[in-house]
Amino acid sequence: MAAPPGARQRHTTWNTLPMAEFVPVDAFDLLIFGGTGDLARRKLLPALFHRDRDEQFSADSRIIAVSRGEMDDAAYAEWVHDALKEQLTTKELEPAVWERFAVRLYHYSLDMQDDSGWAGLGDKLDDTHSRNRVFYLATSPSLFGTIAGQLAQAGLTDERSRIVLEKPVGHDFDSAREINDAVGEVFAESQIYRIDHYLGKETVQNVLALRFGNSLFEPLWARGAVDHVQITVAENLGVGQRFDFYNRTGALRDMVQNHMLQLLCMVAMEPPASMDHDDIRNEKIKVLRALKPITPEVVDRVTVRGRYTAGIVGGEPVPGYREEGDDPEVKTAEQDTETFVAIKAEIDNWRWNGTPFYLRTGKRMARKLSEIVFQFKPVPHSIFGDQPLTPNRLVLSLQPEEGVQLTLMTKEPGPGGFRMRSLPLNLNFPDAFSVTYPDAYERLLMEVLRGNPALFMRRDEIESAWRWIDRIIDSWHTRGVRTHEYMAGSWGPTDSFVLLDRDDRRWAQPE
Numbered sequence: 001m002a003a004p005p006g007a008r009q010r011h012t013t014w015n016t017l018p019m020a021e022f023v024p025v026d027a028f029d030l031l032i033f034g035g036t037g038d039l040a041r042r043k044l045l046p047a048l049f050h051r052d053r054d055e056q057f058s059a060d061s062r063i064i065a066v067s068r069g070e071m072d073d074a075a076y077a078e079w080v081h082d083a084l085k086e087q088l089t090t091k092e093l094e095p096a097v098w099e100r101f102a103v104r105l106y107h108y109s110l111d112m113q114d115d116s117g118w119a120g121l122g123d124k125l126d127d128t129h130s131r132n133r134v135f136y137l138a139t140s141p142s143l144f145g146t147i148a149g150q151l152a153q154a155g156l157t158d159e160r161s162r163i164v165l166e167k168p169v170g171h172d173f174d175s176a177r178e179i180n181d182a183v184g185e186v187f188a189e190s191q192i193y194r195i196d197h198y199l200g201k202e203t204v205q206n207v208l209a210l211r212f213g214n215s216l217f218e219p220l221w222a223r224g225a226v227d228h229v230q231i232t233v234a235e236n237l238g239v240g241q242r243f244d245f246y247n248r249t250g251a252l253r254d255m256v257q258n259h260m261l262q263l264l265c266m267v268a269m270e271p272p273a274s275m276d277h278d279d280i281r282n283e284k285i286k287v288l289r290a291l292k293p294i295t296p297e298v299v300d301r302v303t304v305r306g307r308y309t310a311g312i313v314g315g316e317p318v319p320g321y322r323e324e325g326d327d328p329e330v331k332t333a334e335q336d337t338e339t340f341v342a343i344k345a346e347i348d349n350w351r352w353n354g355t356p357f358y359l360r361t362g363k364r365m366a367r368k369l370s371e372i373v374f375q376f377k378p379v380p381h382s383i384f385g386d387q388p389l390t391p392n393r394l395v396l397s398l399q400p401e402e403g404v405q406l407t408l409m410t411k412e413p414g415p416g417g418f419r420m421r422s423l424p425l426n427l428n429f430p431d432a433f434s435v436t437y438p439d440a441y442e443r444l445l446m447e448v449l450r451g452n453p454a455l456f457m458r459r460d461e462i463e464s465a466w467r468w469i470d471r472i473i474d475s476w477h478t479r480g481v482r483t484h485e486y487m488a489g490s491w492g493p494t495d496s497f498v499l500l501d502r503d504d505r506r507w508a509q510p511e
């Protein structure tokens with residue numbers, strides 16, 4: 001049926017087939033700037049290999065890596081093969097799939113900071129522009145503007161091409177705006193895909209399904225019923241070989257500015273009118289704009305910075321932050337960088353006024369765990385006398401297991417008396433669906449190749465998030481807020497427990 005005159009055009013390009021099916025994408029040239037880096041080796045190439053295994057790529061689709069290294073296509077294919085051997089099991093790296101994948105691989109040597117060499121890159125590409133052309137920038141963000149400009153000058157872009165920007169987009173609001181301006185001179189906003197790989201995780205998308213596919217939760221999803229929300233992203237790994245990057249960055253910029261704020265937006269936003277990417281992003285931006293600024297007056301009470309010391313993780317002794325990294329020059333430049341941060345965030349809007357969102361992320365914590373916990377309020381009046389009633393809790397688990405758990409009060413069975421027990425109602429996704437869970441990068445790469453930007457961040461989201469983060473960093477500087485030590489293998493510094501204790505609340509973990 002034709003849309004009525006004046007109806008809004010929707011751009012949803014989600015695969016909504018009734019069954020999970022591997023729908024092929026149109027032919028593409030995917031250029032990975034930084035195609036020999038750590039991200040390409042560990043994430044992008046294994047993700048692409050998996051999608052090729054499921055026959056989603058046409059025979060003529062190509063992957064072209066760009067880096068300064070002198071290597072021909074065959075040498076690059078060999079490098080990729082070694083990388084895949086490291087990342088995948090022998091069973092996964094099926095020889096027939098590898099043969100198909102290997103012929104897609106090309107390498108082009110180029111110093112992106114140099115003006116020469118860009119015209120030659122065009123010779124590697126299909127000049128009929130008959131296939132989708134995607135530029136994936138897996139390099140330092142300081143190169144994003146230069147790369148976009150050089151691509152335009154070499155005549156390699158048109159209105160159909162897409163550009164993917166890896167996180168972080170900038171180091172603060174000003175640098176993010178500079179990058180967005182430079183890239184925006186060449187590409188329209190609809191052609192720019194800013195990655196936050198948390199948006200590619202299944203449970204994060206399941207937040208949409210849970211909230212808006214059920215009538216049960218939405219009426220309770222507000223300050224009237226929800227006491228507070230906790231978002232935890234705990235890692236057991238340390239900073240290891242990324243010391244140089246991390247030392248300049250810290251947990252607030254590395255994890256909160258992007259992943260944690262995106263999670264917060266997904267659970268706190270108002271219902272979007274549709275799954276259209278701009279409908280969703282319009283709601284997310286409202287949440288970011290409603291975040292209460294953290295000023296020097298309150299920063300001590302609502303944030304905690306931590307840094308790990310040596311300890312034991314998973315039964316193994318591990319070094320402290322100060323012992324990580326081996327470059328002496330970097331070591332001397334060491335700052336009081338936080339590897340842990342906890343924040344009491346408040347959203348100044350009708351729905352959430354008075355319901356805080358406690359955010360917590362850290363490296364070298366007791367175990368890897370990412371979850372969002374909705375702590376509901378207690379019943380207003382108990383008819384069960386002295387029996388304690390545990391308020392309901394909804395837990396959305398992202399990692400390591402993906403699922404949803406709702407705790408309910410039930411009556412313990414028995415011939416006499418009336419005893420109440422809190423029990424979980426569990427929906428474990430891997431048990432419920434007999435499919436292999438794709439890595440977040442697999443989904444995100446496919447969405448780029450399909451031209452669906454819903455799972456990517458719009459310019460205003462990035463910039464709003466930076467404004468809020470910059471304010472915290474300024475307040476830390478103004479008040480000289482230092483890091484507190486926590487032992488590797490713990491759940492963070494004591495002060496993070498005090499943060500909740502002050503409000504008479506507790507972190508959901510440790511159990």
Ligand SMILES: NC(=O)C1=CN([C@@H]2O[C@H](COP(=O)(O)OP(=O)(O)OC[C@H]3O[C@@H](n4cnc5c(N)ncnc54)[C@H](OP(=O)(O)O)[C@@H]3O)[C@@H](O)[C@H]2O)C=CC1
Nearest residue numbers: 034035036037038039067068069111112113138139140166
């Ligand atoms: N690694 C990870 O897990 C994650 C990384 N990121 C982000 O992705 C980006 C890339 O990270 P990562 O892969 O770890 O970095 P690496 O340092 O491992 O790789 C950088 C890549 O860029 C190439 N490169 C660097 N400078 C130039 C240049 N002037 N001209 C041409 N090629 C160049 C390098 O090749 P060569 O030196 O041979 O030129 C290499 O291929 C960073 O912004 C990072 O923050 C984001 C999330 C996770």
Ligand SMILES: O=C1O[C@H](COP(=O)(O)O)[C@@H](O)[C@H](O)[C@H]1O
Nearest residue numbers: 167197233235254255259370399
């Ligand atoms: O972007 C980043 O994310 C990883 C954590 O990702 P996950 O999918 O393993 O939870 C983090 O280790 C890294 O420091 C950060 O840059």
